[in-house]
Structure formats: structure tokens, C-alpha cells
Amino acid sequence: MPIDATGLLTVARSQAAYDADATFILNQKNGLYTGHPEVRTAGLADNVRRLGDLRLECRVTIAIFKEQIPFLSKATLNTLMMTSDWCAKKEFKYGALAPRPGVKGVLRDGERLRTLETHGWDVVVPIGDPSWPDDALVQFDEDAPETVTRTADGTPRTAP
Numbered sequence: 001m002p003i004d005a006t007g008l009l010t011v012a013r014s015q016a017a018y019d020a021d022a023t024f025i026l027n028q029k030n031g032l033y034t035g036h037p038e039v040r041t042a043g044l045a046d047n048v049r050r051l052g053d054l055r056l057e058c059r060v061t062i063a064i065f066k067e068q069i070p071f072l073s074k075a076t077l078n079t080l081m082m083t084s085d086w087c088a089k090k091e092f093k094y095g096a097l098a099p100r101p102g103v104k105g106v107l108r109d110g111e112r113l114r115t116l117e118t119h120g121w122d123v124v125v126p127i128g129d130p131s132w133p134d135d136a137l138v139q140f141d142e143d144a145p146e147t148v149t150r151t152a153d154g155t156p157r158t159a160p
Helices: 015-019 051-068 071-081
Strands: 048-050 094-097 104-109 112-116 122-125 137-141 147-150 156-159
Touching: 048 051, 051 094, 051 137, 104 122, 112 122, 122 137
Parallel strands: none
Antiparallel strands: 048 137, 094 122, 104 112, 104 137, 147 156
């Protein structure tokens, strides 16, 4: 699979690969690359992420992690967290990758806003908090967040 100029690649869905429990293997030395899933709703600006996309991205990340750790470790973590669905735990926060380090993140649902903690490249998003709907938007900006409006059909649109 080709890697684009930004270092990203897209893995297409493949029922045959799923049925065979296929493994993705790089043709490079171990440890040179790392990867993480990125789920994005089409039509959103590059500096805007949908909370529901981040929730799904977390579930995929955790599923991959659980495949890589021993059963006893997984069982211990499930017991300590008192759930096997770590991403849905109210206190669980997910480090969303910002476009660049130090970028401010704001979670927005209509008029409701919450400024998010930033740690280097990570903006800490409260994906486990059910009071925020999947359609809430995380906006990344070094200064004030842009205004997010919706088109007549309800599609989010970023306006300057």
C-alpha cells in the first residue's frame, strides 16, 4: 500500500482479509514506524474532528492494543476499569492528535463549549462523557476557535 507525502496510508476494507484474520506487515525494520487509526467524517475542515469519529477511533485503537497484550493483562485492566469497553468509561479521556504541537482544542456542541487540555501533540478529549453527543465537534486552532455552522441539511460547516 502506498504511503502519501504526509506519511498516511489508507487501508481499504477487505472481507477476505477479515475472514482470514490477516495481519498488516510493513516491509521496513520493526520500530521504525508506528501507526494509529484515523476516522474522519467527510466534508469537515482539516482542523475539525467529530466526537463520534474520535470515539470510534478509540475503540479501534483499544481493540488493536487488546490483541497485542496477554490475556492476563487484558483481564486485569478490564477488572481495574470495571468494564471491557474502556472508551465508554465516563472518566476516560482520549489523546486526539493535533495538527501540530501546542494547538488549542475546543469541544463544541451548539453554544456549549469546553476548552480541552493540550499536551504536546495530544489534545485530551472526554470521549467517555455521555453528555457530549457524537455530533459535537473538536476544533483545533492556535488562537480562537472558528465558528461552526450547519448547512440546511444539518451538515457541519466551518466558517472563517
